[in-house]
Structures are given as C-alpha cells and as structure tokens.
Amino acid sequence: MTTPSTPATASRRRTVIEPPRAWEGLGLRACAEHRDLLGAFAMRDIRLRYRQTALGIAWVVLQPLLGAGLFAFVFGKVARLGSHGVPYFVFSFAGLLGWTLFANVIAKAGSVMIQNAGVITKIYFPRILLPLSAMLSSLVDFAIGLGVMAILLVTAHIGVAPRILLFPVWIAMLLVLALGCGLIAGALGVKYRDVPYITPVLLQFLIYGSPVGYGMMDVPARLQHWLWLNPVSAPLEACRWSLLGIGELNARALGYSAIIAVAVLGIGAWLFNWLESSFADVI
Amino acid sequence: MSSEPDTAIRARGLGKTYLLRGGNGRSTTLGEAVSRFAIGRKRGAIREFAALEDVSFDIRQGEAFGIVGRNGAGKSTLLKILGRISRPSRGRVEIWGRVGSLLEVGAGFHPELTGRENIFLNGAMLGMTRREIQGKFDSIVDFSETGEFLDTPVKRYSSGMYVRLAFAVAAHLEPDILLVDEVLAVGDAQFQKKCLGKMREVSRNDGRTVLFVSHNMGAVTALTSRSIFLDSGRVAAIGPTPEVVRAYLARQAETPMEWSAREKSAHPVQILSLRMLDREGNVAGEFEAADGFTVELGYEVRNPARNTLVEFFIHTADGVHLVTCGDHDADPERYALRQPGEYVARVTLPGNLLNVGAYILRINSGTHHATYDHEDALWFRIAESSRLTSRHNRRGLVLPMLPWITEHRP
Numbered sequence: 304m305t306t307p308s309t310p311a312t313a314s315r316r317r318t319v320i321e322p323p324r325a326w327e328g329l330g331l332r333a334c335a336e337h338r339d340l341l342g343a344f345a346m347r348d349i350r351l352r353y354r355q356t357a358l359g360i361a362w363v364v365l366q367p368l369l370g371a372g373l374f375a376f377v378f379g380k381v382a383r384l385g386s387h388g389v390p391y392f393v394f395s396f397a398g399l400l401g402w403t404l405f406a407n408v409i410a411k412a413g414s415v416m417i418q419n420a421g422v423i424t425k426i427y428f429p430r431i432l433l434p435l436s437a438m439l440s441s442l443v444d445f446a447i448g449l450g451v452m453a454i455l456l457v458t459a460h461i462g463v464a465p466r467i468l469l470f471p472v473w474i475a476m477l478l479v480l481a482l483g484c485g486l487i488a489g490a491l492g493v494k495y496r497d498v499p500y501i502t503p504v505l506l507q508f509l510i511y512g513s514p515v516g517y518g519m520m521d522v523p524a525r526l527q528h529w530l531w532l533n534p535v536s537a538p539l540e541a542c543r544w545s546l547l548g549i550g551e552l553n554a555r556a557l558g559y560s561a562i563i564a565v566a567v568l569g570i571g572a573w574l575f576n577w578l579e580s581s582f583a584d585v586i
Numbered sequence: 587m588s589s590e591p592d593t594a595i596r597a598r599g600l601g602k603t604y605l606l607r608g609g610n611g612r613s614t615t616l617g618e619a620v621s622r623f624a625i626g627r628k629r630g631a632i633r634e635f636a637a638l639e640d641v642s643f644d645i646r647q648g649e650a651f652g653i654v655g656r657n658g659a660g661k662s663t664l665l666k667i668l669g670r671i672s673r674p675s676r677g678r679v680e681i682w683g684r685v686g687s688l689l690e691v692g693a694g695f696h697p698e699l700t701g702r703e704n705i706f707l708n709g710a711m712l713g714m715t716r717r718e719i720q721g722k723f724d725s726i727v728d729f730s731e732t733g734e735f736l737d738t739p740v741k742r743y744s745s746g747m748y749v750r751l752a753f754a755v756a757a758h759l760e761p762d763i764l765l766v767d768e769v770l771a772v773g774d775a776q777f778q779k780k781c782l783g784k785m786r787e788v789s790r791n792d793g794r795t796v797l798f799v800s801h802n803m804g805a806v807t808a809l810t811s812r813s814i815f816l817d818s819g820r821v822a823a824i825g826p827t828p829e830v831v832r833a834y835l836a837r838q839a840e841t842p843m844e845w846s847a848r849e850k851s852a853h854p855v856q857i858l859s860l861r862m863l864d865r866e867g868n869v870a871g872e873f874e875a876a877d878g879f880t881v882e883l884g885y886e887v888r889n890p891a892r893n894t895l896v897e898f899f900i901h902t903a904d905g906v907h908l909v910t911c912g913d914h915d916a917d918p919e920r921y922a923l924r925q926p927g928e929y930v931a932r933v934t935l936p937g938n939l940l941n942v943g944a945y946i947l948r949i950n951s952g953t954h955h956a957t958y959d960h961e962d963a964l965w966f967r968i969a970e971s972s973r974l975t976s977r978h979n980r981r982g983l984v985l986p987m988l989p990w991i992t993e994h995r996p
Contacts, residue, residue: 315682315683315684315762316682316683316684317680317681317682318670318680318681318682318685319678319679319680319681320667320668320670320673320674320678320679320680320681321673321674321677321678321679322673322674322675322676322677323673336713337710337713338715339710339714339715339716340710340711340713342710342716343706343707343710343711343716344707344710346707347696347699347703347707350699350703351696351698351699354698421693421694422693422694422711423671424666424671424693425671425687425689425690425693425694426669426671426687426689426693426694426711426712427669427670427671427685427687428711428713491616494614495614495615495616495618495619496614496615497615497616497617498616501616580673581673583666583671583672584604584672
C-alpha cells in the first residue's frame with residue numbers, strides 16, 4: 304500500500320481473495336479474530352443437548368454407566384474375565400472414560416460440518432472452528448464422566464496414586480488422534496454423505512478391538528501384538544493404569560501411538576485445509 | 587501493491603466456474619466413489635458452468651453500491667465471493683476493512699435457542715467478540731423491538747420478529763463494508779423502511795461502504811449512488827444507478843418470447859419449451875391487461891414418474907412470488923403418475939388479473955424433494971393500451987374487475 308491519506312485507511316486491514324491454493328496456511332489470524340465463536344459454538348452444542356433431551360445432564364452420566372454395566376455383565380459375568388482386584392464395573396468404566404471421549408470427538412467432528420451446512424453457505428468464519436468446537440463440547444461430557452469416575456474411586460476404596468499425574472498425557476494422545484480422525488471424517492463428509500453414517504459403525508467395531516471392556520493382560524499373548532497395532536490401545540490401557548493401577552504401560556506401543564496420532568492429525572489438517580475452500584460450493 | 591487511498595473493494599477479472607457432472611457421473615457417497623473407483627467406470631461428462639466471468643470494478647469507501655440482475659445472473663455468487671464464503675476460480679479481489687455480510691436473514695440462528703442466546707451466537711459468527719456484543723446488546727434489542735421475548739426460543743417468534751432480530755444483530759456489527767442480499771424481501775413494510783434507513787445511515791453518516799443486492803429497483807435507486815448490472819455472469823453495465831437501472835429495464839424488454847431447454851437432462855421429467863400466446867393465439871411478450879394470456883408448456887416424461895410437479899411461477903420484477911400453477915391442478919391423477927411421452931400443456935390466465943408491469947415466468951419441475959428444472963425462462967409485460975381512464979395507473983399487484991353493486995338513494 305502507498306501512503307494512505309486518511310488515518311482510517313491506515314487502520315483498515317487489507318484482505319486479498321484469490322482462487323484456492325494447495326495449502327492455505329493454518330489461518331491462525333482468522334481464528335484469533337473469531338476466538339469467541341469457538342466457545343459460542345460449543346455452548347450452543349451443550350445447551351441444545353441438555354435442553355432437548357428429557358433426561359438432560361443425567362443422560363451424559365447414564366450413558367457410560369450403562370455401557371460399563373453392559374461390559375461388566377458380558378466380560379465379567381458371562382466371559383468370566385478377572386477384574387484384577389477391583390469391581391469389574393469400575394474396571395470397565397475406567398476403560399470407557401477415555402474411549403467415550405475418543406469416539407465422541409470423532410463422531411461429532413465428523414457430522415458437525417453437515418449439521419451446519421446452512422451457516423457455512425451464508426456466513427464466513429474459519430471452518431476449522433466447527434470440529435474444534437465439537438471437541439470442546441465433548442470435553443465437557445468427559446469432565447462429567449471424570450466426576451463419576453472420582454465417585455467410583457472413592458466408593459470402591461481405590462483412591463488415587465501419583466501415577467494419576469500422567470493421566471492428562473494419555474488423554475491428550477487420544478484427543479490428538481481423535482481430532483485427526485474427526486477432521487478427516489468431517490472434510491470427507493461434506494462431499495460424501497454416507498461418511499457421517501459409516502463413522503459410528505466403524506467406531507462400534509473398533510470398541511471391541513480396543514482394551515475397553517477387557518484388559519490387555521486378558522488377551523492371549525499371540526494376539527496382543529495385533530492389538531497393540533490399534534493406536535487407541537496403548538493410551539486406553541495407560542488411562543486405566545493411571546486410574547486404577549491395573550494394566551500395562553507399554554512404552555513401545557505408546558511411542559507408536561503418539562507417532563500415529565500426530566501423523567493422523569497432520570493428514571486431517573491437510574485434508575481439511577485442502578477441501579475447506581470448496582465446502583460452501585459442495586455442501 | 588499500490589492502491590487508491592479511498593478504495594474499499596477492488597475486483598479484477600473475477601470468475602467463478604462450477605463443475606456440473608452430467609447424468610449419473612457424480613459420486614455423492616463414499617460407497618459410490620469407492621465402487622466407481624474399483625470398477626473403473628468413467629465419470630459422466632463434466633460440464634462447466636461459468637457463474638461469473640471477468641468481473642472488474644472498484645468501490646470507494648463510504649459508497650452505497652447496488653448490484654442488479656436477474657436470478658442466476660451471478661449476483662449472489664459475487665456477494666459470496668466478497669463475503670469470503672466461496673472462492674473465485676479466477677481473478678482477485680482486494681478488500682480494505684472489515685466485512686459484514688447479511689446474505690440471509692437469520693442464517694446461523696438456532697430455533698431452539700432463545701433470542702438472547704442467538705444474539706450472542708449470531709454476533710460471534712459475524713465476527714464480534716463477546717465484549718462487543720455485550721456493549722451493543724441493549725441497542726440491538728431496542729432496534730429489533732423484541733425485548734419482551736428475549737428469553738423465548740426463537741422458534742416461537744413470528745417471522746417478522748425473527749427478521750427484525752437477525753437484521754438488528756448484523757446491523758450492529760459496524761463493519762467497514764456491509765454486504766446485503768435481498769434482505770428486504772421479508773418483513774413488513776414498516777420494518778423494511780427502518781432497515782433501509784439504517785443502511786442509509788450506515789453509508790452516509792458513518793462513512794461505511796454498503797453493497798446492496800435487490801430485485802427492487804425502487805430500493806436500489808433510493809439507497810445507492812452507483813450500481814453494477816450483471817447479465818449471465820458478465821458486467822452488462824456499471825455506473826450511476828439511474829443509468830444502470832435503465833439498462834436493466836431495457837434488457838428485460840428485449841428478451842425473447844419463447845424459451846426452450848438448452849439440452850436434454852437425465853431427469854425423469856423435463857420441461858422442454860415454454861411460450862406465451864395472446865388472445866389471438868400469436869406468440870407474444872406483451873399482453874393487454876383486460877385480455878389475459880395463455881402459457882404453453884411442453885414437457886417430456888421419460889420414465890413413469892410419480893408425484894411430480896410440472897408448473898410455472900409468476901414473479902413481479904421486484905421478486906414477489908404471485909402465482910404457482912401446475913398442470914395437475916386440473917387432474918390430480920397426473921400428479922400421482924405421469925406416463926412416458928411428450929406433453930403440451932396449456933392454461934389461459936384471465937384478463938383483469940395481473941396489474942400493469944413487468945413479470946418473470948419461472949418454470950419449475952420436480953418432486954417435493956428434488957428439483958429437475960428451475961429457471962427464470964421468460965419475461966413478459968402486462969400493458970394497458972385502451973386506457974380506460976378511470977382504471978389507469980391503479981396501484982396494487984392484481985387488477986381485478988369486480989362486480990360492484992351500488993345502490994343509489996337520491
């Protein structure tokens with residue numbers, strides 16, 4: 304810009320709109336300008352969920368409780384797996400805590416674009432805020448689940464040990480992986496309408512291929528190698544270790560999961576970035 | 587990059603091309619895409635559709651600028667590019683300042699949330715910080731006149747209240763550049779006036795730039811000083827608004843009197859031709875108000891089609907939807923099932939129905955869930971040459987001749 308004659312011009316920011324390029328940049332400036340929108344989207348999500356269901360907040364507590372009860376029945380009573388010194392219910396709830404967060408982030412981030420099609424075609428904002436807000440609102444559910452976990456730890460006389468300090472690390476790993484998968488599902492879901500339907504089905508399968516209802520030590524040794532290949536296994540097992548002291552802290556598997564998580568997030572961010580400029584045209 | 591110091595928007599060689607995949611060549615599900623890839627079947631022919639072609643203009647700061655053109659001329663595409671919602675395929679736009687767009691009233695409103703919650707949500711979407719919204723909250727509520735319903739979910743609002751609240755939020759964004767698309771088509775006349783006033787105030791008093799798209803030539807003339815006229819995605823005229831509006835109206839008058847489909851579609855039903863006939867059965871584009879006219883639709887049914895509509899709409903030049911009329915009106919069985927073959931359907935609209943003016947005849951076919959044809963096919967005019975002096979220059983959308991009974995008691 305040459306010397307502007309009015310001070311107003313000097314303060315006016317210049318925006319250039321051009322055809323899409325291969326990599327658009329992360330758009331951090333735009334995100335910073337819309338910083339309050341991230342919270343507003345998450346608030347909308349949370350408000351609607353608790354307002355529209357009859358059970359409201361109780362549902363968020365009940366869902367993992369019912370799931371844990373089911374696992375305790377199937378694996379504890381029917382399959383008679385050992386619960387390693389804690390009630391099987393507590394054992395499976397500790398597994399479900401991390402899993403529910405992981406699955407919720409993917410499912411919500413995968414469908415959030417389609418749900419907001421009307422806004423995407425009418426209002427500009429950094430599209431990445433939608434999957435990020437899905438993650439944020441899933442974290443609220445997670446916090447409630449964590450409260451239930453705390454109650455269980457007290458009532459079952461388990462308490463906490465210093466190993467709990469590593470718990471946030473495992474959750475962070477799960478979040479990175481989930482956000483990566485969610486970005487991929489969300490970006491593809493705009494173009495391919497069956498993706499939001501396929502995602503929950505895949506997650507339903509994956510829950511049985513992950514140490515949620517059972518522990519890694521219950522799995523025959525020859526199958527364990529295969530299960531560790533599932534990048535969710537190591538952090539989920541580590542979550543239970545941090546909470547209950549049960550399970551294996553497999554350093555190699557954790558390293559592998561961390562690498563996969565970062566790689567998936569990279570791919571997700573790249574794919575989202577690549578397809579973002581055409582969202583309004585195809586959605 | 588050098589620039590005039592007072593430029594707000596500079597567009598150069600702007601173009602937008604959509605790829606339309608003909609026939610069944612488009613994968614809309616991952617399943618389809620995968621099987622298509624696995625089988626190695628080729629995609630259908632890809633057709634390019636240029637929604638915008640080589641559009642250039644400059645808009646100064648504080649200018650109120652109009653965009654006129656028929657439906658499908660590229661007005662909305664242009665606004666979407668300027669509003670950063672859609673990206674251009676070619677060319678470049680430079681914008682100085684914060685842009686606020688009001689492309690659809692209430693986009694981003696959630697029906698389940700209360701008015702108060704929607705103000706914060708919508709404000710954040712439009713780029714306001716929470717603090718900014720808090721600062722303007724009372725003023726937004728005042729302008730929208732919805733104070734007593736602030737804690738009611740907006741799904742219970744009347745459409746007028748909904749529009750008022752949505753406009754109020756956008757109007758308080760205080761952007762350097764405000765993009766407004768056909769917002770005034772909704773809402774009551776009094777509020778329309780208020781919105782126009784607000785936009786005028788924004789551009790004249792605050793020195794902000796306003797871009798205004800409308801079918802309403804009166805509003806464009808009243809609000810804007812310069813305008814652009816888009817025709818088939820290209821700039822047909824640009825300059826002072828009165829000249830541009832004249833060019834727009836002149837173009838309407840010279841439009842063809844018959845329409846036919848450019849190419850065959852893959853839909854089960856397609857409208858192939860449309861023409862209008864006067865009382866003598868001649869093809870015409872202008873009709874006597876007292877005489878009425880006949881609309882003739884030719885269409886083809888390729889497969890037995892259930893629950894399909896073949897109809898036309900009449901819109902005024904200002905975009906008011908006046909009439910919807912389909913050939914199943916006379917025979918509901920035809921809606922239920924259409925046998926393959928070619929059809930010619932005629933309907934005569936009576937005289938003394940439409941008032942004098944310019945109208946758009948829009949064709950529409952499809953089901954209640956899918957659209958096959960939808961296009962502004964013809965313009966026509968209703969005129970009054972006989973000029974019964976007592977009925978001349980009547981106001982109103984319709985011009986009925988009603989059986990008055992007047993009793994006289996001397």
